[in-house]
Amino acid sequence: MDLTSLNSTDNKQTIEALVDKAFLYAKELLKSDIEKMANTHSCELRNYFTTSTLTPQTVCVSSVRIYDVVQRLRFLKQHIDIASVAGGFPMGQVPLSCRITEVEYAISHGAAEIDIVIDRGLAISGNFEELYYDLRAIKSLCIKGNITLKTILSVSELDSNQTVYKAAMTAMMAGSDFIKTSTGKEAKNATLFHGMVMCQAIKHYHEKTSYKVGIKAAGGIKFNEQALSWLVLVKNILGNDWLQASLFRIGASSLLEDVVKRLSIVLKKFHQ
Numbered sequence: 242m243d244l245t246s247l248n249s250t251d252n253k254q255t256i257e258a259l260v261d262k263a264f265l266y267a268k269e270l271l272k273s274d275i276e277k278m279a280n281t282h283s284c285e286l287r288n289y290f291t292t293s294t295l296t297p298q299t300v301c302v303s304s305v306r307i308y309d310v311v312q313r314l315r316f317l318k319q320h321i322d323i324a325s326v327a328g329g330f331p332m333g334q335v336p337l338s339c340r341i342t343e344v345e346y347a348i349s350h351g352a353a354e355i356d357i358v359i360d361r362g363l364a365i366s367g368n369f370e371e372l373y374y375d376l377r378a379i380k381s382l383c384i385k386g387n388i389t390l391k392t393i394l395s396v397s398e399l400d401s402n403q404t405v406y407k408a409a410m411t412a413m414m415a416g417s418d419f420i421k422t423s424t425g426k427e428a429k430n431a432t433l434f435h436g437m438v439m440c441q442a443i444k445h446y447h448e449k450t451s452y453k454v455g456i457k458a459a460g461g462i463k464f465n466e467q468a469l470s471w472l473v474l475v476k477n478i479l480g481n482d483w484l485q486a487s488l489f490r491i492g493a494s495s496l497l498e499d500v501v502k503r504l505s506i507v508l509k510k511f512h513q
């Protein structure tokens with residue numbers, strides 16, 4: 242999971258709370274369940290629930306808030322990768338030079354992952370060549386710093402599934418490490434059908450090139466059932482290889498709560 246906060250009201254305090262949530266929320270709420278289970282179950286099982294499985298893969302913030310994350314991590318003496326949205330998020334309607342400046346800013350301030358948003362106007366007008374060169378320019382900045390590049394297609398704003406497929410292919414050809422469904426700010430979130438089109442594009446790209454590109458589902462994913470539906474979709478089309486954080490992510494601001502609730506139910510079953 243990329244634990245996300247991308248609000249216009251974000252500030253130092255809300256970002257500190259986000260970072261604390263990434264490290265403490267699950268551990269604190271599940272502490273007693275894990276301890277009870279530890280009395281009756283093997284170390285292996287106990288360790289599974291006490292280590293990295295309870296910490297999101299990244300915290301995902303706006304570029305201007307990266308510094309707040311870095312400061313909080315220093316204070317907590319902890320590490321988690323920082324993902325930053327960039328490129329005039331969420332609309333993507335800014336000149337390439339500004340997009341480049343923002344990505345450079347994000348990387349130099351500590352982002353390990355860049356979630357770039359595409360200019361949907363280019364995709365809808367069929368200008369995939371310019372879209373490719375835009376994304377290629379961003380990719381060249383990421384290559385230098387070994388930064389993961391996720392490209393947000395904003396699928397619900399594209400005019401057809403064919404456009405979704407072409408935008409996905411363009412993003413992958415330009416070197417995206419992930420293709421991502423949505424910014425979370427569109428009027429409608431991505432559907433599983435959009436996800437299916439994206440997974441098919443990833444599969445075809447893999448068949449043609451052997452490159453494995455990841456998929457990130459984001460926007461309105463708040464409940465376990467939704468997350469599991471995406472997981473099943475990815476598993477069915479792309480296979481078990483994709484079921485790891487380097488190839489499958491869910492970006493969400495409000496999913497952790499339900500995941501922890503469900504984990505608590507599962508853990509209670511272990512020590513009943």
Ligand SMILES: O=C[C@H](O)COP(=O)(O)O
Pocket residue numbers: 245247301423424425426459460461462492493494495
């Ligand atoms: O990239 C992640 C999305 O912006 C998260 O959207 P959400 O706030 O609806 O979970």
